[in-house]
Amino acid sequence: MPSNSQPEISTTVLPNGIEIYCFQKNEEIFLIYEQVQEYFRHGIKINKGDIVFDVGANIGIFSLYTWKENEGDVNIYAFEPIAKTFELLEGNIKRLTSEKVKAIPCGLSNYARTEKFGFYPNTSSISTVYPDGSKEEKDKFKKAALQKINEVHGSKNIFHPLYKYTVIPHFMLSFILNRKIQKAFVVEQVTCQIKTLSEIIHDYKVPHINLLKIDVEKSELDVLLGIKPQDWTKIKQIVLEVHDLENRVETIKTLLASHGFDKVVVEQEPYLKGTDICNMYALRAEINKK
Structure with missing residues (x-):
């Protein structure tokens, strides 16, 4: 879009x-x-x-x-x-x-x-000379985000900027990430x-x-x-x-x-x-x- x-x-x-x-x-x-x-x-x-x-x-x-x-x-x-x-x-x-x-x-x-x-x-x-807004690309983006949040959760680093996401229930986190990714891929x-x-x-x-x-x-x-x-x-x-x-x-x-x-x-x-x-x-x- x-x-x-x-x-x-x-x-x-x-x-x-x-x-x-x-x-x-x-x-x-x-x-x-x-x-x-x-x-x-x-x-x-x-x-x-x-x-x-x-x-x-x-x-x-x-x-x-x-x-x-x-x-x-x-x-x-x-x-x-x-x-x-x-x-x-x-x-x-x-x-x-x-x-x-x-x-x-x-x-x-x-x-x-x-x-x-x-x-x-x-x-x-x-930003790139090869933009890709496909569902596959967004899914990879989301997967990496979830794995990073899990990594932060395991580290128990409360000062990490992603720590706030570790306390959000999974179903809500998925919804939030979907919204963020949709916004991220506006090009x-x-x-x-x-x-x-x-x-x-x-x-x-x-x-x-x-x-x-x-x-x-x-x-x-x-x-x-x-x-x-x-x-x-x-x-x-x-x-x-x-x-x-x-x-x-x-x-x-x-x-x-x-x-x-x-x-x-x-x-x-x-x-x-x-x-x-x-x-x-x-x-x-x-x-x-x-």
Whole structure:
């Protein structure tokens, strides 16, 4: 169902103390914050002075977390193609008053173009060039939500933003989630600019990328296919969210191995069991030895 309504703009404070602009104060912000921390596993790390690409930056939570963890001494290129989301990303980055963090208003893919995206104003993190409002997709979304709520219930963490749902009777919880998911999947079409990663490396004269983070809602392989052969050696570590469609996990693992990534780990969070979503961590041998 299309929507042309202007999304609500608000502010909230992340667990690390950074105040941010966001579309709405809801659980999505803090779930993304949790996800960001999951990226730093299996040897993935950033040191002060490193160069980081945040592809699929959304409103900038990964960039802000990385900046804070490295006391502002990190160079970040944050990419967000959707204009309304980019405004918040840019606003959040300006709050840092740091020239080391750049917000770039484009998406990355396998070739440069303009492209229509599905923008989800109520759940901006799932906006994508491959929108899918099917019942199957919504059912997977609901399943993951229920499994996450069960996980929180087991942890007995009363401060978790989802804890309030653990005390709701199941039949009521199902109804509430159905309403929330219906709202989450309201979508509007927007036209965005897309470039390739190699174009960015060339245009910004980027000497190397210490960490390439990709979270682009089913476009992750497209992003990797936009890297020219001569630029692969400039990339030291990659962490990406993968939607395992058409054997994509194996395709990406093979691609990464062919470009010298010796360690590739695939991991799925327990609450995502039964979905096609997982994280992939890729490092080169010289990184593993450090």
